[in-house]
Amino acid sequence: MIAVEHERLAGFATDSWAAAVEAAIRSLDPAVVIFAGTTSGRDLAPRLAARFGAPLVANAIAIAGTAGAIVATRPVLGGRVQSDVTATGDLVFLSIGPGAYEKATATGATASVTSLDVDLSRTCRIGFAYWAWPPADSGGGASLANTDVVVAGGRGLKEAANFALVEELASKLGGAVAASRAVVDAGWRPHHEQIGQTGKTVAPKLYIAVGISGAVQHNVGMQGSELIVAINRDPDAPIFKIASFGIVGDLFEVLPELTRQLS
Amino acid sequence: MSNGTLIVAESHDGKLRPASLELVTAGLAAKQAVGGSLNACLPGAGIAAAASELADSASMA
Numbered sequence: 001m002i003a004v005e006h007e008r009l010a011g012f013a014t015d016s017w018a019a020a021v022e023a024a025i026r027s028l029d030p031a032v033v034i035f036a037g038t039t040s041g042r043d044l045a046p047r048l049a050a051r052f053g054a055p056l057v058a059n060a061i062a063i064a065g066t067a068g069a070i071v072a073t074r075p076v077l078g079g080r081v082q083s084d085v086t087a088t089g090d091l092v093f094l095s096i097g098p099g100a101y102e103k104a105t106a107t108g109a110t111a112s113v114t115s116l117d118v119d120l121s122r123t124c125r126i127g128f129a130y131w132a133w134p135p136a137d138s139g140g141g142a143s144l145a146n147t148d149v150v151v152a153g154g155r156g157l158k159e160a161a162n163f164a165l166v167e168e169l170a171s172k173l174g175g176a177v178a179a180s181r182a183v184v185d186a187g188w189r190p191h192h193e194q195i196g197q198t199g200k201t202v203a204p205k206l207y208i209a210v211g212i213s214g215a216v217q218h219n220v221g222m223q224g225s226e227l228i229v230a231i232n233r234d235p236d237a238p239i240f241k242i243a244s245f246g247i248v249g250d251l252f253e254v255l256p257e258l259t260r261q262l263s
Numbered sequence: 264m265s266n267g268t269l270i271v272a273e274s275h276d277g278k279l280r281p282a283s284l285e286l287v288t289a290g291l292a293a294k295q296a297v298g299g300s301l302n303a304c305l306p307g308a309g310i311a312a313a314a315s316e317l318a319d320s321a322s323m324a
Contacts, residue, residue: 001304010307028269030267034268112318116304
């Protein structure tokens with residue numbers, strides 16, 4: 001593997017990172033280049049694909065095919081349909097969906113690390129302004145993007161003040177608070193906490209859905225989670241179809257008890 | 264003739280980002296499809312620890 005170490009690569013910045021990755025691609029001449037489904041990966045992938053005049057399939061959840069004709073599967077129509085996209089050419093770019101693949105574990109083998117020197121003196125340090133904004137995203141609690149535990153609340157909480165129950169459980173588990181679109185639209189929670197098609201996509205180890213019915217637009221934003229626990233009063237709520245564990249009951253009884261048991 | 268698969272890994276504050284290990288698995292799937300070797304590129308500053316964690320995660324060229 002190649003390490004590209006440079007002071008201009010400290011923290012993500014589009015221009016310098018794109019130059020570093022471009023140099024790595026030119027040096028290795030790969031047939032396929034794959035980016036993570038992170039904000040930075042999604043920023044770099046189309047940029048590099050354009051530089052090489054090569055096709056890009058974004059948000060892949062499965063990769064097959066042969067050299068020269070890669071077949072990538074990606075969810076469309078909010079995840080209700082999966083589409084196989086064939087990308088042809090000597091060089092193909094892919095980005096993968098968050099949580100689409102299991103994390104690799106140590107194999108005992110160790111790859112050799114070589115360093116690649118890249119001249120980044122003409123790149124600029126302007127990265128994403130929005131990494132630091134809005135500041136509320138990083139204030140308090142764990143950040144949604146990097147946490148192992150997410151506790152999400154929905155309309156079942158009845159009013160904004162009751163989110164305190166969600167916050168207590170999240171803080172007990174060292175996790176982040178998230179919200180469904182319904183409660184963000186109602187102004188109970190800020191938009192940066194919204195999970196789903198018009199919000200964030202997360203894939204934590206544990207996702208606890210509290211008072212969320214589980215509309216497909218919500219589920220596409222969290223169905224990659226390793227373990228999904230749903231708490232809902234309605235036994236027919238669609239969230240139970242994708243939940244690993246379901247608790248049918250009154251969240252105003254279940255949540256405080258859960259938090260108490262964890263104390 | 265182009266060869267193999269390249270994954271673009273990421274680190275944050277000197278640590279390998281978890282998504283990079285998912286990339287290794289995706290990279291192995293792509294390697295199976297196109298043949299050749301699996302390689303990774305890790306840009307950053309102060310990345311020695313992240314690089315060795317990534318190097319341990321799979322057999323790469």
